[in-house]
Amino acid sequence: MTRQQAELRLTALRAELQDHAHQYYVQDAPVISDAEYDRLFRELLCMEAQFPDLVTLDSPSQRVGGEPLAAFAEAIHTLPMLSLDNIFAAEELADFEERVRRRLKSTAQLTWTAEPKIDGLAVELRYENGFFVEGSTRGNGFVGENITANLRTVRNIPLRLLADGPLPERLAVRGEVYLSKKDFAALNQQRAGQDEPLFAxxxxxxxxxxxxxxPKITAARPLSFFVYGVADPAALPCASLTELFPHLRSLGFPVNPLIKFCRSLAEAEEHYRHLQQIRHGLDYEIDGMVIKAASFAVQEELGSTARAPRWAVAWKFPAEEAEAVMSGVEYQVGRTGAITPVAVLEPMNIGGVVVRRAALHNQDEIQRKGLMIGDTVLVRRAGDVIPEVIRPLPERRTGQEQPIVFPKECPSCNNALHRPEGEAVTRCRNPRCPAQRLQRIIWFAGKSGLDIEGLGPKNVEKLAEAKLIEDIPDIFCL
Structure with a gap:
């Protein structure tokens, strides 16, 4: 790439990233997936590293986040709330350690913390003489939004600190406000019932x-908080994060129980694998792990760049959201005759798995989300859950998209479909429907039925195609 080509690409990248940051941080309405944003941002960083003379003051690499909402008063951070650099592989963790040691000019053993990266909203809480006086969002890192009244409604944020001895005159702690998976599902169900747009x-x-x-609306939503640090470690009698977290817990702050203190980055990597395994069993979303040098003296010596500390890094999990073009819709017939629409997608990789199909649930969901064939859609896969289409990206439409027409006849037996009044599910009521019979056999032979070893869905389908079984009793005649 020539310098002129790089200049043009960087100009376009900065404009695109700034627009997405505004949509994400200010409007609360992101239009691309996290994985796509990370890809664009990494491209920017790589190009600026290759052409350092083209770095501009307004580049997203030189600042953190977006601007405060005009509806809230401004809150100035005493010390900047910086972002974190991201890594995505063990090799990048080794590079991070090498950079740290090169800057410290030391091979001495370092201690680290490995903390779950909560997928929520970063906030700062200010206390004076033990009383909560101000809370704010990160904003642009220097100035955030004053959301004190709303943060007071978060039940596990202490309004007054606990202490046996004297408290610091001023203390600013930082952490993440989040919503549990269960409460998120309930909130979206409530919003769907009120014809309000769902949260992504x-x-x-x-x-x-x-x-x-x-604030009454905020109070009605069961938000929670985990503390992850303080603005100025000198405000407390702690020399490291190893001492800080127990001290913060003693003051009444909730500390994540999955934080691990590590004597090497190999231990941190082991904890990363552990968090990856258990993440879907947690009641809150995590999208990676944050690794920090535990010693405050080491943190001070390493310092920070314009946007991120040099003593910490966020190791992101493989993306579980991605974008794909929905090329069509297929209709599956269940064992009870329920017709389920399934999106046909251009193949894509989500979390290491190639996805070609995603759930659309029912006709009402298709209409509520405003989906069309040909749409670029956001798809989510979490653990072993079937991938689902979250929403379309209307801004990607070309005008060639086609409406989704729900069938009036069963795709298996051509029997007229029926949707009972007041129900969301459309059904085929033909008891001899071949697709229903096949699904009944699969269910009967599976774990919910007799759990017949070697007779999974694929083998049932092969036996049916060979006309060796047509109904459940035929299994016992094989």
Whole structure:
């Protein structure tokens, strides 16, 4: 790439990233997936590293986040709330350690903390003489939004610190406000019943809840908080994070129980694998792990860049959201005759798995989300859950998209479909429907039925195609 080509690409990248940051941080309405934003941002960083003379003061690499909402008063951070640099592989963790040691000019053993990266909204809480006096969002890192009234409604944020001895005159702690998975699902169900737009994920739900101008609305949403640090470690009698977290817990702050103190980055990597395994069993979303040098003296010596500390890094999990073009819709017939629409997608990789199909649930969901064939859609896959289409990206439409027409006849037996009044599910009521019979056999032979070893869905389908079985009793005649 020539310098002129790089200049043109960097100009376009900065404009695109700034627009997405505004949509994400200010409007609470992201239009691309996290994975796509990370890809664009990493491209920017790589190009600026290759052409350092083209770095500009307004580049997203030189600042953190977006601007405060005009509806809230400004809150100035005493010390900047910086972002974190991201890594995505063990090799990048080794590079991070090498940079740290090169800057410290030391091979001495370092201690680290490995902390779950909560997928919520970062906030700062200010205390004076033990009393909570101000809370704010990160904003642009230097100036955030004053959301004190809303943060007071978060039940596990202490309004007064606990202490046996004297408290610091001023203390600013930082942490993450989040919404549990269960409460997120309940909130979206409530919003669907009121014909309100659904939140894309728990993080956006937490951000939207904290940015309500009416604190009563925030109070009705069961938000939670985990502390992850302080603005100025010198305000407390602690020399490291190893001492800080127990001290913060003693003051009444909730500390995540999955924080691990590590004597090497190999231990941190082991904890990363552990968090990856258990993440879907947690009641809150995590999207990676944050690794920090535990010693405050080491942190001070390493310092920070314009946007991120040099002593910490966020190791992100493989993306579980991605964008794809929905090329069509297929209709599956269940064992009870329920017709389920399934999106046909251009193949894509989500979390290491190639996805070609995603759930659309029912006709009402298709209409509520405003989906069309040909849409670029946001798809989510979490653990072993079937991937689902979250929403379309209307701004990507070309005018060639086609409406989705729900069938009036069963795709298997051509029997007229029926949707009972007041129900969301459309059904085929033909008891001899071949698709229903096949699904009944699969269910009967599976774990919910007799759990017949070697007779999974694929083998049932092969036996049916060979006309060796047509109904459940035929299994016992094989």
């Amino acid at each position: 994920n728990p993080r956006n739900a937490a951000a939207g809840s904290l940015r309500q101008l009416d």
